Amino acid sequence: MTKNNTELIYNQLSKTRSQIITSLLFITILGYFSFIGVIAFNPSLFGRMFQELNISIGIFLGFLLILLIFFVTLVYVYLANKKLQPLIEKIKND
Amino acid sequence: MIKFFIENIAISMFIIFVGLTLYITYWASKRTKTAKSFYTAGGEITGFQNGLAISGDFMSAASFLGISGLVYLTGFDGLIYSIGFLVGWPIILLLIAEPLRNLGKYSFADVASFRLKQKPIRLLAACGSLCTVILYLIAQMVGAGKLIEILFGLPYYFAVLIVGGLMILYVTFGGMLATTWVQIIKAILLLSGATLISILVLREFDFNLDLFFIEATNIHAKGIDILAPGGLISDPISAISLGLALMFGTAGLPHILMRFFTVKDAIQARKSVVYATGFIGYFYILTFIIGFGAIILVSKNPLYLDDLGGLIGKNNMAAIHLAHAVGGEVLLGFISAVAFATILAVVSGLTLAGASAISHDLYANVFNHNKSNEKKEMQVSKIATVALGLLAIFLGIIFESQNVAFMVGLAFAIAASTNFPILLLSIYWKNLTTKGAVIGGSTGLLTAIMLVILGPVVWVDVFGNAQPIFPYKYPALFSMSVTFIGIWFFSITDKSKEANQVKSKFDAQFFRSQTGIGIDKAVKH
Numbered sequence: 001m002t003k004n005n006t007e008l009i010y011n012q013l014s015k016t017r018s019q020i021i022t023s024l025l026f027i028t029i030l031g032y033f034s035f036i037g038v039i040a041f042n043p044s045l046f047g048r049m050f051q052e053l054n055i056s057i058g059i060f061l062g063f064l065l066i067l068l069i070f071f072v073t074l075v076y077v078y079l080a081n082k083k084l085q086p087l088i089e090k091i092k093n094d
Numbered sequence: 095m096i097k098f099f100i101e102n103i104a105i106s107m108f109i110i111f112v113g114l115t116l117y118i119t120y121w122a123s124k125r126t127k128t129a130k131s132f133y134t135a136g137g138e139i140t141g142f143q144n145g146l147a148i149s150g151d152f153m154s155a156a157s158f159l160g161i162s163g164l165v166y167l168t169g170f171d172g173l174i175y176s177i178g179f180l181v182g183w184p185i186i187l188l189l190i191a192e193p194l195r196n197l198g199k200y201s202f203a204d205v206a207s208f209r210l211k212q213k214p215i216r217l218l219a220a221c222g223s224l225c226t227v228i229l230y231l232i233a234q235m236v237g238a239g240k241l242i243e244i245l246f247g248l249p250y251y252f253a254v255l256i257v258g259g260l261m262i263l264y265v266t267f268g269g270m271l272a273t274t275w276v277q278i279i280k281a282i283l284l285l286s287g288a289t290l291i292s293i294l295v296l297r298e299f300d301f302n303l304d305l306f307f308i309e310a311t312n313i314h315a316k317g318i319d320i321l322a323p324g325g326l327i328s329d330p331i332s333a334i335s336l337g338l339a340l341m342f343g344t345a346g347l348p349h350i351l352m353r354f355f356t357v358k359d360a361i362q363a364r365k366s367v368v369y370a371t372g373f374i375g376y377f378y379i380l381t382f383i384i385g386f387g388a389i390i391l392v393s394k395n396p397l398y399l400d401d402l403g404g405l406i407g408k409n410n411m412a413a414i415h416l417a418h419a420v421g422g423e424v425l426l427g428f429i430s431a432v433a434f435a436t437i438l439a440v441v442s443g444l445t446l447a448g449a450s451a452i453s454h455d456l457y458a459n460v461f462n463h464n465k466s467n468e469k470k471e472m473q474v475s476k477i478a479t480v481a482l483g484l485l486a487i488f489l490g491i492i493f494e495s496q497n498v499a500f501m502v503g504l505a506f507a508i509a510a511s512t513n514f515p516i517l518l519l520s521i522y523w524k525n526l527t528t529k530g531a532v533i534g535g536s537t538g539l540l541t542a543i544m545l546v547i548l549g550p551v552v553w554v555d556v557f558g559n560a561q562p563i564f565p566y567k568y569p570a571l572f573s574m575s576v577t578f579i580g581i582w583f584f585s586i587t588d589k590s591k592e593a594n595q596v597k598s599k600f601d602a603q604f605f606r607s608q609t610g611i612g613i614d615k616a617v618k619h
Contacts (some may be wrong), residue, residue: 025185040327046322059170073367075186078185
């Protein structure tokens with residue numbers, strides 16, 4: 001293939017990768033710093049209890065955040081294998 | 095024989111573990127002939143194996159006993175640490191893991207000095223690495239000595255000597271291959287041990303979490319307040335500062351970064367992070383259950399309390415006592431051996447990372463540039479391993495009665511303020527120059543150390559002064575700002591010829607970091 005074509009694929013790779021990374025990074029940082037932010041500025045909010053469950057909002061959201069963090073890594077690897085890797089292979093073959 | 099085994103289950107388990115790991119070391123030593131195999135296990139570790147090894151490297155006895163102890167003491171606040179330690183992993187995965195694998199060979203300094211000037215950058219990266227490694231080592235050694243003193247009834251010095259001696263054997267003879275397998279075995283043991291305790295605890299409540307939390311709040315002196323943020327963080331600045339150190343510190347820990355060179359390529363590197371994040375996240379959920387379980391089953395049982403009503407061996411023993419409460423002598427023995435294995439795996443990883451900073455960065459590329467060969471470099475790294483091991487034993491003994499709790503925090507602050515910014519900006523910021531990286535990175539390093547010394551944990555708790563000069567416990571917010579502003583300012587004002595050369599190399603470097611092309615010629619694994 002021509003050099004031009006490789007360059008196009010590389011540009012597409014960079015663009016797709018930065019989109020994936022930026023959005024997942026945004027979710028991670030937003031989730032984490034909202035959690036830290038509540039602890040910093042309004043800790044009593046996390047002490048409130050759910051009506052039907054004997055568990056506080058803070059602990060519930062904390063566990064949810066652990067799941068979210070794992071979910072982010074899963075989504076990234078799924079997207080990287082599906083969308084980025086084919087482009088990388090194409091560039092390698094050129 | 096069988097009677098001895100049951101009566102001394104902890105010691106028997108421990109002997110089996112040591113025997114197995116020494117056999118692995120012997121096996122690995124025959125495969126560890128080159129520098130590449132010594133530092134990276136030949137790059138033949140799979141993503142799944144590396145994920146387990148990373149979790150084995152990361153889940154220290156401090157996380158297991160420390161966080162479950164913190165949950166036992168404060169409830170919710172333990173979760174702040176767990177989440178902070180975990181949130182570093184997406185950061186590593188999204189920003190660091192693949193470029194690191196694509197650009198580096200043995201240490202993260204390879205990446206930072208890819209286009210920047212070798213000597214000053216490697217010197218700085220080695221300083222950052224060694225500070226992190228040594229602080230972490232001291233905390234682990236002192237923790238190990240105390241723990242083994244309590245669990246096995248061995249004298250403190252003896253315990254520190256055993257840990258240091260075994261670690262030297264593993265790393266010197268078996269290199270990365272032996273270290274990896276020690277970490278994998280330890281991760282499996284720790285995960286199954288913690289799972290077992292949690293299941294046994296929850297079984298007492300018929301796996302009804304609702305009942306479990308009610309019981310804990312009924313028993314704990316703070317009552318329902320243990321479900322809310324408590325005294326760990328008293329002001330917004332501390333909360334954000336601690337949050338930053340935990341989030342970005344993980345991505346600057348040299349022993350963790352080094353693990354990414356043990357896999358074949360970027361695909362395996364990213365896979366290993368997912369496995370690691372899953373195992374570590376699961377583990378932190380377990381420590382939370384264990385901490386709450388200890389509140390219910392240990393805190394009112396006179397068997398585990400001293401004369402003053404506190405836990406025998408302090409709060410960090412909560413998980414150990416709980417193992418006894420739910421599983422008797424057998425589980426106690428098993429968990430004690432697991433705790434010991436945990437310490438060994440972590441100190442081995444740390445020592446190997448420290449040794450590679452000394453031999454690969456300082457010796458081969460700073461002091462002896464272009465003159466050293468691989469064989470010589472490997473000899474130096476073995477000498478460095480022994481030296482670091484002896485240093486760890488020596489410091490472990492010196493710091494026996496000191497409060498070392500701040501050291502892991504300081505290690506994270508340094509990693510977040512020096513290693514991480516240099517690594518991140520060298521991969522992603524075109525205008526980074528050697529001058530900027532060196533000035534910014536070293537001021538950040540010094541700022542982190544100074545602020546911890548002048549802050550409450552050292553100035554007041556260790557030196558015994560009445561008031562701290564710097565009011566906050568966690569320096570990362572300030573030291574990271576110093577680093578990033580320093581790097582930015584001294585890079586953009588750097589108009590030298592060298593700075594232009596460095597910038598002109600960026601596009602090629604970025605291409606390789608994104609695609610891995612070019613790696614085969616330079617560092618075929």
